Amino acid sequence: xxxxxxxxxxxxxxxxxxxxxxxxxxxxxxKGGWTDLDYREIPSGVDTTDYSFSALAGVDFPVxxxxxxxxxxxxxxxxxxxxxxxxxxxxxAFIGKARVATGTDLFLRAGALAWDADADHGQDDDGxxxxxxxxxxxxxxxxxxxxxxxxxxxDDADVETYTLGLEYPFN
Numbered sequence: 225x226x227x228x229x230x231x232x233x234x235x236x237x238x239x240x241x242x243x244x245x246x247x248x249x250x251x252x253x254x255k256g257g258w259t260d261l262d263y264r265e266i267p268s269g270v271d272t273t274d275y276s277f278s279a280l281a282g283v284d285f286p287v288x289x290x291x292x293x294x295x296x297x298x299x300x301x302x303x304x305x306x307x308x309x310x311x312x313x314x315x316x317a318f319i320g321k322a323r324v325a326t327g328t329d330l331f332l333r334a335g336a337l338a339w340d341a342d343a344d345h346g347q348d349d350d351g352x353x354x355x356x357x358x359x360x361x362x363x364x365x366x367x368x369x370x371x372x373x374x375x376x377x378x379d380d381a382d383v384e385t386y387t388l389g390l391e392y393p394f395n
Contacts, residue, residue, distance in 0.1 A: 253280040253297070255370060255389025259304045261311075263381035274304030276385040282319065293321045301337065303376065303383050311378065313339035315355055327364040333357035337376050353377045361391055368392070 254277075261272040282297030298316035305311070317335025324330055334356055341349045359372025368391040376383040 247286060248295070249284040249293075250394045251282050251284065251391055252394065253278070253282065253299075253370060253389055253391045255280075255372065255387040257385055257387030260384045260386075261304070261306055261381055262383075263306075272306060274306060275302075276304060276387060277302045278315075278387065278389070280315075284319075284321065291323050295319050295321075297333075298335075303339070303378075303385065308344035310342045311339060311383070312342075313337045317355060317357070321361075327362055327368075329361045331357075331359055331361065331372075333359075333372075333374070337378070339376070339378050341378070349379070351379060353379070363391070366393055 256275065256277045259274050259276045261274075263272070278299060278301040280297050280299035282295055284293045284295035286293050295318070296316070297319050298314070301313055301315050303311035303313070315335060315337045317333040319331055319333045321329045321331040335354070336352050337355045338352045339350060343349075353376065355374060355376045357372050357374035359370060361368045361370040363369055370387075370389045370391045372385075372387050372389075374385045374387070376385070
């Protein structure tokens with residue numbers, strides 16, 4: 225999974241070398257959905273699904289006129305509660321968007337999640353691990369609908385989130 229680092233660095237170079245730095249778009253996202261936890265040490269019969277919520281803020285820079293953009297987004301993410309462990313964190317990601325039709329964008333995300341696992345029995349854990357995602361946004365006015373699938377690697381566990389939400393540009 226370390227091959228994503230060159231992609232993330234390339235997006236960063238494109239973002240910060242773009243001649244369109246004078247016209248960024250700032251936006252906020254609230255999304256919710258469900259998670260699926262894949263962890264080898266959970267006994268069978270334990271529910272490995274729960275709810276997920278994220279509040280993100282981002283900035284987008286046009287790379288080519290009205291077709292491609294690249295940017296950065298980050299915020300807080302709740303990844304659910306499994307048995308007696310609660311997962312949440314702060315994420316930061318590069319995002320690349322492509323306009324595929326009027327009002328419709330597809331996007332890819334790559335970044336990191338600084339996560340915290342709080343256990344009821346006192347064995348808390350934390351760390352920083354990669355995240356990946358893809359999705360779409362649709363809207364003809366300022367408010368856009370957004371759907372995505374994100375993958376988080378948390379130590380020995382993989383967490384997938386399936387979310388729907390709203391994206392609102394501030395400028």
